[in-house]
Amino acid sequence: MIDRFRIGVITKTHGLKGEVAVFPTSDDLDRYSYLEKCFIKTGNNYREVTCNSCKYMKSTVVLGFDEITSIEEAEKIIKAEIYVDREDAVPLEEGEFYMADILGFKAILEDGSVIGTLSDYTETPAQTILIIKAADDGREIMIPDVPEFVGDIDMDEKTIVINPLKGML
Numbered sequence: 001m002i003d004r005f006r007i008g009v010i011t012k013t014h015g016l017k018g019e020v021a022v023f024p025t026s027d028d029l030d031r032y033s034y035l036e037k038c039f040i041k042t043g044n045n046y047r048e049v050t051c052n053s054c055k056y057m058k059s060t061v062v063l064g065f066d067e068i069t070s071i072e073e074a075e076k077i078i079k080a081e082i083y084v085d086r087e088d089a090v091p092l093e094e095g096e097f098y099m100a101d102i103l104g105f106k107a108i109l110e111d112g113s114v115i116g117t118l119s120d121y122t123e124t125p126a127q128t129i130l131i132i133k134a135a136d137d138g139r140e141i142m143i144p145d146v147p148e149f150v151g152d153i154d155m156d157e158k159t160i161v162i163n164p165l166k167g168m169l
Contacts, residue, residue: 002100004039004046004083007031008061013075018068019053022061022082025123028090032061039083040065042076046083059125097155099128105158107132107143110151115162115169116141132162134169141169 008022024032032054039046053064063082068074089098099121107115107130119133119140128145143149143162151161 002098002103003086005086005089005098005100006041006081006083007035007038008082010040010077010080010082011060012078013071014062016071017064018070018074019062019064020068020074020077021057022063023059023123024061026090029056029061031090032056032063035063035084037084037088039085040077041081041083097153102153102155102158102160105153105160107141107160107162110161110163115164118160121145130160143168 007026008024010020011023012021013019014021022032026032032051035051035054037048037050039048041047047067049065049067051063052066053062055062068077086098092098103118103120105118107118109115114135116132116134116136118130120131122129122131126144130143130145130150132141132143133139134141143164149163149165149168151163153160
């Protein structure tokens with residue numbers, strides 16, 4: 001089970017005092033307004049930081065951290081990801097799951113044939129995109145996470161049923 005969840009990606013600096021613009025990868029945009037501690041991941045390293053400010057600008061969130069106080073420091077974390085511990089994640093409703101908990105699940109067709117493995121996901125303004133590593137040749141297959149294309153997700157069997165249109169695979 002994954003202990004930390006990605007909630008955003010730092011896209012650029014904002015101002016001169018170390019604030020950064022963040023592309024949110026969380027369904028709950030309000031979560032940033034009460035964010036206290038988080039982790040900035042660069043490479044394989046996680047750096048714990050304390051969030052001291054939050055502003056919303058169009059489709060991004062602008063965050064400030066106690067530990068990052070200059071534009072020079074902020075420039076070093078552009079493209080870094082922001083994570084929170086599982087216990088600080090947004091609570092789930094009945095029947096919901098964290099995307100990070102289904103990474104590694106087998107993607108199958110309704111007849112049970114294996115397409116590949118869910119290797120990652122990405123958020124777009126329209127919807128989440130599932131990234132499946134194809135079983136036959138390792139290519140990346142991108143499937144929109146919408147009911148027309150994604151069927152049952154079986155947490156016990158660790159499978160996701162995919163209903164692709166012709167040409168999607």
